[in-house]
Amino acid sequence: MKNLKIALLGATGMVGVEYIEFLHRHPWFKISNLCGKKSVGKKYGEAVKALKNIPKEVAEIEVVEPDPKKIDADLVLSALPSEAAREIEKQFVENGYPVVSEASAHRMEPDVPLIIPEVNPDHLELINMQKKKRRDGGFIVTTPNCTAVGLIMSLKPLLDNFGIRKVVVATYQAITGAGFPGVPSYSILGNIIPYIKNEEEKVSQETKKILGRLENGRIKYAEFPVEASCARVPTIDGHLEAVYIETEKTFDLDSVVE
Numbered sequence: 001m002k003n004l005k006i007a008l009l010g011a012t013g014m015v016g017v018e019y020i021e022f023l024h025r026h027p028w029f030k031i032s033n034l035c036g037k038k039s040v041g042k043k044y045g046e047a048v049k050a051l052k053n054i055p056k057e058v059a060e061i062e063v064v065e066p067d068p069k070k071i072d073a074d075l076v077l078s079a080l081p082s083e084a085a086r087e088i089e090k091q092f093v094e095n096g097y098p099v100v101s102e103a104s105a106h107r108m109e110p111d112v113p114l115i116i117p118e119v120n121p122d123h124l125e126l127i128n129m130q131k132k133k134r135r136d137g138g139f140i141v142t143t144p145n146c147t148a149v150g151l152i153m154s155l156k157p158l159l160d161n162f163g164i165r166k167v168v169v170a171t172y173q174a175i176t177g178a179g180f181p182g183v184p185s186y187s188i189l190g191n192i193i194p195y196i197k198n199e200e201e202k203v204s205q206e207t208k209k210i211l212g213r214l215e216n217g218r219i220k221y222a223e224f225p226v227e228a229s230c231a232r233v234p235t236i237d238g239h240l241e242a243v244y245i246e247t248e249k250t251f252d253l254d255s256v257v258e
Contacts, residue, residue, distance in 0.1 A: 163248030
């Protein structure tokens with residue numbers, strides 16, 4: 001199999017350096033371009049030295065600007081902040097690139113798949129709806145909010161087997177979820193920040209989109225309410241969720257565990 005050439009947008013951020021961990025030895029992919037903003041012209045290793053030690057073969061790659069006309073790639077992965085992603089990702093799609101994005105900017109657009117492969121791979125059919133709108137071959141697929149992923153993976157088998165009437169979730173999210181440099185130390189040390197801007201809306205809306213059904217080229221959202229309360233807690237990695245679920249059918253605990 002021919003290796004796919006990968007351009008990584010937002011390569012110098014916290015999500016970007018995590019991508020490098022998965023990409024640099026992957027048998028299917030070859031990193032062709034690493035894109036940044038303030039670090040353009042620097043070697044990648046120098047640009048991210050405050051975040052992580054980078055493999056030598058990647059550290060020597062020069063950071064370039066995210067200009068689709070200067071990129072040589074088969075696939076574009078985006079770790080951009082949402083504010084930047086809205087326009088930059090759109091430019092790459094308009095220039096014929098397939099884009100897979102971690103950002104929230106395009107997640108809720110009607111023809112953009114919001115994908116957890118184990119849950120809703122059929123939603124990838126929306127790619128064909130995007131291609132019908134443009135002749136350049138470009139399209140975008142998005143991944144969900146990190147907190148929503150764990151919730152949805154747990155809800156899917158319950159929905160399929162027992163139906164869901166209502167979900168209430170409280171999340172306790174690590175500081176790495178805020179990116180780099182994160183939250184001010186005086187705000188988080190020995191403390192809990194009880195509100196994360198837009199997070200509760202993302203968890204609720206994205207859950208209902210992903211667990212919805214694809215009908216006639218559109219997603220019919222899941223109809224049960226998802227009420228979320230999201231807090232930032234002083235741990236480095238890993239989110240915790242406390243979830244209350246009401247099901248449509250009765251169940252026994254052994255069936256749920258199975």
